Amino acid sequence: MKKNRSCGTALLLLCVLGIAASPVWAQSEEFPVSSHTLKNGMKVLVQPDHSIPNVALYIFYRIGSRNEHPGTTGLSHFFEHMMFNGAKKYGPGDLDKAMEANGASNNAYTSQNVTVYQDWFPRSALELIYDIEADRIRDLTFDPKKIASEREVVASERRLSVDNNNFGLLDEQLRATAFIAHTYQWPVVGWMSDIQSWTMEDLKHHFEMGYSPSNATMVVVGDVSPAEIFQLCEKYIEPIPSHAPPPPVTTIEPEQLGERRLVVHKPAELPLLMIGYHVPQTNNPDFYALNIMRSVLFQGESSRMYQRLVDKDQLALDVSYDVDSAFDPTLGVITAQPRQGVDPQACEKAIYEELENVKGALISDRELEKAKNNQLADFYREMRTINGRANTIGTYEVFMGDYQKLFDAAKSYSAVTKEDVQRVAKKYFGPNNRTVATLLPEIGEKAKQ
């Protein structure tokens, strides 16, 4: 920590949202992200912030479960695990030990679209981190013993997050039903039989396909200068040769022509309901209006869905809406946990009525203003840590196509009208476009068989 006044991010463009900027912000300069593309094609974005002596480094690879095929589902995620299991200089186990001994920690996540590696460390570990990252991007090794044990780790992860978790289980079934053509139909963690069957060749092929430096974006936020980061990149990352990116995913999900329904029977205390609607990819112009609609319907205890389902009618324990950042048209998912003894169809009916209300009449001025206030406050919450900023800058760069779209976001939200909200509700939230998944509890003796 710095001794006196620590600095985070202050914001501009507040007036666009109808919020008076304080004098401090009014004097603010432009968002200081420095950008440099290495000769091998990797783009590097740096935002210095010296408020704590730490650094968050993210590498986004544009490869995820959407690049997979039947039989090897979950391979991207498994590969993500293998990226920690040994390269030329840092052998199995060495990477984590070296990082932690130098005050660093790491993690990674895989989605349908991307695989993202994260390092959090004191600036004293900067050079070590580059040495490690270069080693595994260039010279990853595949130890059959590590593959065998890591396969079990991933199977355990699947049991934790899907097989023994009703939300994970139903979400998996929902996507498998909502998509009939596109690769978004299978789970990121993979089907259990595929987890048990990947081969060394599959892993090597995946590395060759997805891990070209030109297929990645690096974001560094924290106690660094752009010059020193670009220098480290030139030394460690730039010499790594590039190759062709993954083949494009060409399948387009055909328009859904009618409601699809599925039921899961499982021992459970409470039922569960998920309703998925096909919505556009992240870089679609409707993104902003959809987010405002989400806020009006689902954000906070005064939101329409909460008021109706949780508070007034007391049908559900909670109700929420989620959509992933995505390169291709994806699924917006409403999740409600019906109260004990409540027929999930009663929740369904209430949800549809609230959707119809948004289509039938414009939302109020106050609701629109509330939604915009919430976007602003959420933004501050996200951008006040070096970690949150690294993730946000990278997410904009990768999914919007340019981190500078950050500059336009305030304007884009501000431009959303009540009519826009009504229009996107009508366009995407109709009965023919939905898939309804219900988990119904089995109780008593049946459950014990």
Added chain:
Amino acid sequence: MTRGTNGLRLLALFAFLGVLCPVLPAQSLRLPPHEKIVLKNGLTVLLMEKHGVPLVDIFALVKTGAAADPTGQEGLASVTAGLLRKGTKTRTAQQFAADFDFIGGTISADAGADFTNISAEFLTKDLARGLELFSDALLHPTFPQTETDKILAQSLDGVRSAKDEPQAVLRLYYNGYLYGTHPYGRPSDGDELSLKRIQRDAILKFYEANYAPGNTILGVAGEFDAAEMRKKLEETLGAWPAKAVASNPVASVPPAKGKRLLLIDKPDATQTYFAIGNMGTAANDPDRVAIRVVNTIFGGRFTSELNEALRVESGYTYGANSVFDSRKAPGPFGIFSFTKNETTTPAIDLALQVLDKLHKNGVTEEQLKSAKSYIKGQFPPTIETSGQLVRRIVINEYYGLRDDEVNELEARLDAVTPAVARQIIEKHFPVDNLVFVLIGEASAIRPAVKKYADKMDERPISDPGFWPPPSGAQK
């Protein structure tokens, strides 16, 4: 899907324009300056200006928590906290939510074993409004009958929903089995029976008896002027009438003797979720920094001995760790992990071997060096935001810890030697006396897990309550 159990998710995609503040030279780790004042009504106030992000964080700690719940009415402190914003003298629950949401604020209230906390966050430009709403909830709740009925029924279904996910209830069973009828054994959010017994009268009494300025520590951190804030707080929370509050001391209990095992039957589980341990330490234990270093090595990070053995080397699990849940009186210590039914005993055997090895071999100089470096390197992002900072200074104040908890951390870490670590292991890590709790498919694992304990108990997860079985719990 993430690699680690604490992985981040893809975050919502929106952002605006930001700027950077001037650069200051690096210094050793210190808490930003803050001041402590006691208002005339006895309310302790901690103020910390933190500029750069236009947010204000408030954290109020009422020094009474779930440990004060009457037996049979577990969940009382938690439900009382939950109802604060569900109706005040001037607002219905719905009006309160509408007003708070309108400014993009967040508010939450919750009771842990030792204390109740009410926290809120809003933009600096909405300071007056946010503070007024926060005070309204804390000072003027009316606990309407309809809202009380609603929250009790919701909490009941919350317990049911948690039981559908073994990971979510493992610690509730573990704490209950370890502490028995001691207050730290109680489920702080209640159970299927206790929540049916709680009446509005009991909630009103609990509020009257415990929510008072002299029993509360209030922290505010963020972008504001401290002198102005002080004035505003005197105008709002200064009006809270003083009253006497009986203290609720929690007695220490001696560690469990011998070995006992509780098996919770979840017939459809494909994985066994387990906890192993005994009593841990109090939050103000003089050994706390050394314990943290040793536990980092043992089960507190990815390359810890537990995770190396159970995940990295054997592939038994996605994760294994150990936790000291430190409280006013000694809280629970536990080893936690999960593995498929077939490898239940190999995984537990291995966890016990790792514990034995810790006692036999101690820790090396190199391990200590690595752990200290890890703790130092990972610490700054835990005091990065005003929300993190306000929570830390208020909780430290409650447990009687001072700023040197942060400011002297590096020196205290450096003082831990292998000889000190050896004493810490002997004193604080159990080895012969252990409590086991397993959630899994009993018919598949029962015969094999008997070997761990002299005494074994079992109950179905679907039976109401956790442990000990509440009276009238048979379904």
